Amino acid sequence: MGLTQVSYSPETQESWVATKLDFLVNWGRANSLWPMPFGTACCAIEFMATAASRFDLARFGMERMSFSPRQADVLICAGRVPFKLAPVIRRIWQQMPQPKWCISMGACASSGGMFDNYAVVQGIDTIIPVDVYVPGCPPRPEGLLYGIRMLQQKVMRERMSDTSIRTEMEPDPSSRLYIPAPTIDELSEPFGNSVNQTRSTV
Amino acid sequence: MSETPAVVYPGVAAPSTTPATPRNIPHRGGPENPTASALAAQFKDAVRRVTVVWGETTILVDPAKVLDMVKWLHDEPSQRYDFLCDVTAVEFRDAEVPLEVVWHLRSLPYRRFLRLKVELQKTGPLEVDSVWSVYKAADWLERECFDMFGIKFRGHPDLRRILMWEQYREGFPLRKDFPLRGRFSRAEQLRQALAANPEARYSMDELSIAEAFEDLPQEMRQRLGRGEKTGE
Numbered sequence: 001m002g003l004t005q006v007s008y009s010p011e012t013q014e015s016w017v018a019t020k021l022d023f024l025v026n027w028g029r030a031n032s033l034w035p036m037p038f039g040t041a042c043c044a045i046e047f048m049a050t051a052a053s054r055f056d057l058a059r060f061g062m063e064r065m066s067f068s069p070r071q072a073d074v075l076i077c078a079g080r081v082p083f084k085l086a087p088v089i090r091r092i093w094q095q096m097p098q099p100k101w102c103i104s105m106g107a108c109a110s111s112g113g114m115f116d117n118y119a120v121v122q123g124i125d126t127i128i129p130v131d132v133y134v135p136g137c138p139p140r141p142e143g144l145l146y147g148i149r150m151l152q153q154k155v156m157r158e159r160m161s162d163t164s165i166r167t168e169m170e171p172d173p174s175s176r177l178y179i180p181a182p183t184i185d186e187l188s189e190p191f192g193n194s195v196n197q198t199r200s201t202v
Numbered sequence: 203m204s205e206t207p208a209v210v211y212p213g214v215a216a217p218s219t220t221p222a223t224p225r226n227i228p229h230r231g232g233p234e235n236p237t238a239s240a241l242a243a244q245f246k247d248a249v250r251r252v253t254v255v256w257g258e259t260t261i262l263v264d265p266a267k268v269l270d271m272v273k274w275l276h277d278e279p280s281q282r283y284d285f286l287c288d289v290t291a292v293e294f295r296d297a298e299v300p301l302e303v304v305w306h307l308r309s310l311p312y313r314r315f316l317r318l319k320v321e322l323q324k325t326g327p328l329e330v331d332s333v334w335s336v337y338k339a340a341d342w343l344e345r346e347c348f349d350m351f352g353i354k355f356r357g358h359p360d361l362r363r364i365l366m367w368e369q370y371r372e373g374f375p376l377r378k379d380f381p382l383r384g385r386f387s388r389a390e391q392l393r394q395a396l397a398a399n400p401e402a403r404y405s406m407d408e409l410s411i412a413e414a415f416e417d418l419p420q421e422m423r424q425r426l427g428r429g430e431k432t433g434e
Contacts, residue, residue: 083395084367090396118375118384118391119366126392176396181389188388 030155031061036072041079043106043138050141069095080108081121093128098166104130107137122188227257235259265320269331276336283307286337291351332358350376367398
């Protein structure tokens with residue numbers, strides 16, 4: 001009876017690894033997020049500082065700024081968005097392919113900030129879905145990096161079997177809003193010093 | 203102020219008296235810009251009031267004569283106001299106080315600054331002559347003034363909104379009766395903003411070939427149809 005000699009020495013073995021496909025895909029996605037910078041105001045300056053050598057966004061796989069939405073993974077809206085730019089950011093978001101994420105950087109992008117007036121969108125989440133909000137006016141680069149790390153953790157928790165999170169949100173064809181109008185009004189409620197201002201008609 | 207300041211032409215060496223920062227200027231009653239008396243001599247009653255505050259001369263004039271005056275200030279060799287700094291408007295809170303339209307003129311050769319004002323009653327039509335025929339710089343300045351205050355500039359070649367989008371329906375944001383958050387609800391504002399085509403803001407030349415043509419306001423389509431080229 002012949003015995004087959006089997007060698008277990010590492011030098012003769014091809015290396016291999018066993019893992020979940022979910023983990024592998026998410027790991028790849030989370031560590032190569034290409035940002036689409038949508039900088040409209042002072043937050044964009046902090047965003048540039050984050051991308052520059054001192055804070056070095058490249059450590060997190062984001063060194064490649066994608067100035068074309070079709071090659072981008074994460075939309076970083078840095079700064080206030082006036083109503084005139086609302087259709088622009090909506091179109092950029094629609095041009096980005098799935099999977100895609102959105103970071104709302106700073107107080108203005110998240111809530112309108114101090115600009116509770118006739119010209120500024122009260123939070124870009126009334127136009128496009130947002131994954132991570134970074135507070136600050138503007139946020140320091142550490143704050144943005146923390147938000148990016150949070151987004152990476154969120155990406156790592158995704159499951160390929162759950163396709164619902166990758167479904168494109170279709171805005172209502174007549175009103176072009178993707179959330180109901182009363183919700184938008186509720187999200188845009190005045191707060192802080194501006195509660196005493198009135199609107200003449202509703 | 204009888205002395206005539208030296209004329210400085212471009213490319214010619216500056217006069218020996220180099221300008222220095224004025225000091226100890228009285229709040230009111232400082233030396234008057236010599237243009238004020240020249241303008242009063244030329245246009246008589248159309249010059250209504252001359253005030254000097256912090257050394258700057260403000261002339262309140264007849265709204266019907268403002269275009270003639272600006273033309274004269276620009277063309278007259280002894281004045282040569284060749285630079286239009288700003289066109290803007292001021293509205294006061296009290297309803298009976300008229301709205302003011304302000305022109306800031308500068309004479310580079312004579313180093314003079316002049317502020318022209320007219321008063322428009324809020325009860326009447328907010329209309330005044332455009333100075334676009336004298337200063338091409340007035341184009342966007344007057345458009346901004348129209349956009350924010352609703353003042354119509356007669357003779358402007360392309361009077362439409364410049365800061366707000368073309369289809370903006372809420373009114374004129376810098377008027378005192380305009381609520382800070384606008385007249386519509388946030389959802390309605392967002393709906394109207396998203397309905398605007400972001401590509402419908404090209405120059406008239408580009409618009410004639412752009413796909414966004416159908417989304418333009420009726421008035422712009424008519425002007426394009428006539429082959430007008432003036433625009434952004």
